Amino acid sequence: MSGPTRRIFILRTGQLSLGLALGAAGPQSAWATPDMMKQLVDEITGGKPMTKGRVTLDLPPLVDNGNTVPMTVSVDSPMTDDNYVKVIHVVNEKNPQPDVITCTMGPRCGRASFATRIKLADSQKITAIAEMSDGSFWFDNADVIVTLAACLEDIL
């Protein structure tokens, strides 16, 4: 007698959790998605291929507080007049908007790197893309686990 009821119970809970998952996906669609990030990346590169390397994206792998996350991006480049980094873009998958920061630099910078602090709304993948003076694109990814998310908290 306990067999079938247990089976039904498991089935029902399965259906319920599926329903909850679908329901939860609804309001999230207003946020950035990996597809939106892909679209933004295509806009940045203009459809040109990107190569992994030369860029170093430094983010802590585990973040306690998503409201301030230290981030350093550096690009391996001699920064001479004919070989330098033009722009560094940082994009994300799951914040409300896919863009984070866009830095325009030039040979006057001497070193192609910058540091700042960012907000992260969820555990996600961050990508830094560097556009070189010769028109090539290089990138680096960082996976981050966020325990306290930014953007979600209400003011009480």
Place this chain on the structure above:
Amino acid sequence: MARALVNVPAKAKRGEIIEIKALISHPMESGFRVGTNGKIIQRDIVQTFTCTYNGEEVFKARYSPAIAANPFISFSTRATDSGEIVLTWRGDNGFEAVETKQITVE
């Protein structure tokens, strides 16, 4: 006028790469948070940061709401001549802050 903390070396050798650090007090309200009245708090962010060295633009950043409150930025530039380093922040609701630092290059 927002309070800004800027760190630029006062002296540098010619051709040396110097690091500039800048911090400004700003709430960087993302425009995605809900206030006590249940309404979305309007976005109020710093949109751009620029650095000019003797009038020539050396570094520029475009911020999104994903930049943390009191935005901090650190970058480098090559010390070419003695002169003025001007840092400018511009943002929503007509926000503007300008910091000027002198540098002596030997």
